[in-house]
Amino acid sequence: MAGVALETTALSLALLAIATVMPALLPCSAELQRFERPAKADGSLSLLVVGDWGRKGQFNQSQVAAQMGKIGEELDIDFVISTGDNFYDNGLKDVQDKAFEESFTNVYTAKSLQKQWYSVLGNHDYRGDVLAELSPLLQKIDSRWLCLRSFILNAEIVDFFFVDTTPFVESYWTNPENDHYDWRDVAPRETYISVLLKDLDAALKASTAPWKIVVGHHAMRSASHHGDTAELLSLLLPILKANGVDLYINGHDHCLQHISSNDSKIQYLTSGGGSMAWRGVFTPTSDKLRFFYDGQGFMSLQLTRTAADIAFYDVFGRVLHEWGVSKHLHPAAKKFPERDKKCWAGFGLLGRLNPREIQLGDARTDPRRDAVTPRAAARFYSFSRASPYLGLLALRPNPEQNPLRFGSPPRPLPCFGVSGRLPPDLLCRHFNKLHELLGKLKQENVSTLTILVMGKGGVGKSSTVNSILGERVASVSAFQSEGLRPIMCSRSRAGFTLNIIDTPGLVEGGYVNEQAIEIIKRFLLNKTIDVLLYVDRLDAYRMDSLDRQVVKAITDTFGKRIWQRSMVVLTHAQLSPPDGLNYDDFFAKRSEALMRYVRLGARIRKQEFQESSIPVVLVENSGRCKTNSGGEKILPDGTPWIPNLVEVITTVIANGSKPITVDQKLIEGPNPNDRGKFFVPLILAFQYFVVVKGIQRAIKQDIKNEPKPLWELRDKGLANRKF
Numbered sequence: 001m002a003g004v005a006l007e008t009t010a011l012s013l014a015l016l017a018i019a020t021v022m023p024a025l026l027p028c029s030a031e032l033q034r035f036e037r038p039a040k041a042d043g044s045l046s047l048l049v050v051g052d053w054g055r056k057g058q059f060n061q062s063q064v065a066a067q068m069g070k071i072g073e074e075l076d077i078d079f080v081i082s083t084g085d086n087f088y089d090n091g092l093k094d095v096q097d098k099a100f101e102e103s104f105t106n107v108y109t110a111k112s113l114q115k116q117w118y119s120v121l122g123n124h125d126y127r128g129d130v131l132a133e134l135s136p137l138l139q140k141i142d143s144r145w146l147c148l149r150s151f152i153l154n155a156e157i158v159d160f161f162f163v164d165t166t167p168f169v170e171s172y173w174t175n176p177e178n179d180h181y182d183w184r185d186v187a188p189r190e191t192y193i194s195v196l197l198k199d200l201d202a203a204l205k206a207s208t209a210p211w212k213i214v215v216g217h218h219a220m221r222s223a224s225h226h227g228d229t230a231e232l233l234s235l236l237l238p239i240l241k242a243n244g245v246d247l248y249i250n251g252h253d254h255c256l257q258h259i260s261s262n263d264s265k266i267q268y269l270t271s272g273g274g275s276m277a278w279r280g281v282f283t284p285t286s287d288k289l290r291f292f293y294d295g296q297g298f299m300s301l302q303l304t305r306t307a308a309d310i311a312f313y314d315v316f317g318r319v320l321h322e323w324g325v326s327k328h329l330h331p332a333a334k335k336f337p338e339r340d341k342k343c344w345a346g347f348g349l350l351g352r353l354n355p356r357e358i359q360l361g362d363a364r365t366d367p368r369r370d371a372v373t374p375r376a377a378a379r380f381y382s383f384s385r386a387s388p389y390l391g392l393l394a395l396r397p398n399p400e401q402n403p404l405r406f407g408s409p410p411r412p413l414p415c416f417g418v419s420g421r422l423p424p425d426l427l428c429r430h431f432n433k434l435h436e437l438l439g440k441l442k443q444e445n446v447s448t449l450t451i452l453v454m455g456k457g458g459v460g461k462s463s464t465v466n467s468i469l470g471e472r473v474a475s476v477s478a479f480q481s482e483g484l485r486p487i488m489c490s491r492s493r494a495g496f497t498l499n500i501i502d503t504p505g506l507v508e509g510g511y512v513n514e515q516a517i518e519i520i521k522r523f524l525l526n527k528t529i530d531v532l533l534y535v536d537r538l539d540a541y542r543m544d545s546l547d548r549q550v551v552k553a554i555t556d557t558f559g560k561r562i563w564q565r566s567m568v569v570l571t572h573a574q575l576s577p578p579d580g581l582n583y584d585d586f587f588a589k590r591s592e593a594l595m596r597y598v599r600l601g602a603r604i605r606k607q608e609f610q611e612s613s614i615p616v617v618l619v620e621n622s623g624r625c626k627t628n629s630g631g632e633k634i635l636p637d638g639t640p641w642i643p644n645l646v647e648v649i650t651t652v653i654a655n656g657s658k659p660i661t662v663d664q665k666l667i668e669g670p671n672p673n674d675r676g677k678f679f680v681p682l683i684l685a686f687q688y689f690v691v692v693k694g695i696q697r698a699i700k701q702d703i704k705n706e707p708k709p710l711w712e713l714r715d716k717g718l719a720n721r722k723f
């Protein structure tokens, strides 16, 4: 007994020694503070993100706040994230500082914004009394306020990691100029940063949520005034990449932007347009710039377990850019038919499978996209959350469709879309529906349908292609042209093939892009075009000669006949008409104006044009397009637009005109040597009988009338002159 007691005392002493010495040796590390909040009952989450705002309502802060209120209402948001620089110019003076109410409480007054705000600090906040801004006393003034240096928000389907980025920036420490930074509880910088990164890395590693999102004030990548933050790229980014972070959201640069990492799945999203904006500032950045707006606005984020959709809005609440990403589920999690009663069970090594990826329990319907989150198709019982490699998988699958595959790599595959890709089962349903709608063509023995999509840049060509196919096949960007090459996407079902060809915009720098036309022509060689979708925006109010030139360029390329096989598609159909016009009047006026330019550009006579009228259809590609009870995207009058579009396509095909076959002759255009060939013999005959003969006669007459020279008269013995 004495031995055991001695041993225990020795162990206690050793532990005490370690406990006393270690903190001095190692920077102390504590877990980041965590907050929990549930997702909505349907498993989704919606939120707004705003940054760089606190200016007592000035510099359009109030206007942005009003639009946030409206969009917040529309999206039924759960909370708001602030990316910092909450109070200008120099943070808060103390907890009584009226700036808190003047810039926050009295500005974000809309009902929908009366939710929790999760905020980080920006560099301007560090110039005031930081402890006051972090003080829980502020929650007594406005209970929405929650601001910490770094913390975690577990929201069921997503883990947010809020990171205090200001201390990372070395120049604030070494060269603060006239500014004073409140480094209390932060200095020394190196220790603070190393502890923070260690905690963050550990927390990210432990996270099992489908989505991991990091929020900080400073940008990793930015095309605006401040540009990239070198310290974050070298210190923070490797940790985010190593831990599979999906989005990095920041403020700091007073703009809105979306940049995609070239070597990882991270999307850099800047929402720093809460008040003053830096118009006219642009610096190229490495990585892929998808969207950049140098004005005021904010961002929304909508999440389900398998899809994330972002949208940026301007000060009028107009959507400037939308983008979505979705995660496939593990094959085992596919829905299986109810009627299949077979039960399968297996046990084995599953590879790194995130147990949360497979939804257990009842089917849940996501009303936004009518997606059915995975039903209890598979039940995965992991023995331990920390080690999800080994587990028991109970399946009740149709063996043909869901073969048991242990050890297969089940990592979620990212895929990008205009407004989120449909989950595999819905995608299949979407294509079946499309196929069904095109069934009419099959009855008429048409086995291939090739749709060519053309129009000016940025009008929504690629988005329309994606919407029709229900998946993201073409890149979409609000800010820049997405490459010069056309793409063709083909889908086949039961002997019927649907080809859709998306083309680059036909206008470049105010002129028709001849290079793009050449590339499109070569791409289409030996292809047959059944229908041309000429795309433009419904909300483009004015037309000009450029529109005519674009139509002329299409006509010159494919011939006038292409217009017998075409229809006009107007995107952005979900709009509020200007000048108090009602929707139908606006649509009629817009169509009429566009048609006039099509007729002029195609040089078709008025009567001929009226006889073969080109149909105009409306399209709304936005992820927020209203849907009917069947989940179909609908136009403001309630018409589901995809079936409507497909129906018009079938009527165009059935109008008796022939499809356009693009051959070498069509591409090279008419041979100039062939022009007027028919007149050549006539011209020769005219030249011979009229010109040549006439001249000959005139010469002869002339000769006859001419007085003879003396030498000729002498030769003829007629001259009487003597020499």
Ligand SMILES: Nc1nc2c(ncn2[C@@H]2O[C@H](COP(=O)(O)OP(=O)(O)OP(=O)(O)O)[C@@H](O)[C@H]2O)c(=O)[nH]1
Residues within 6 Å of the ligand: 319, 320, 321, 322, 418, 456, 457, 458, 459, 460, 461, 462, 463, 464, 475, 476, 477, 478, 479, 480, 481, 482, 503, 504, 505, 506, 571, 572, 573, 619, 620, 621, 622
């Ligand atoms: N609200 C709304 N936005 C749309 C619609 N169609 C396209 N957009 C947005 O408009 C922007 C341009 O869309 P794209 O589909 O890339 O246009 P595009 O004609 O293919 O552009 P280029 O290929 O560059 O010529 C993107 O930000 C889209 O999200 C629509 O019907 N409604």
Ligand SMILES: [Mg+2]
Residues within 6 Å of the ligand: 461, 462, 463, 474, 475, 476, 482, 502, 503, 504, 505
């Ligand atoms: Mg495009």
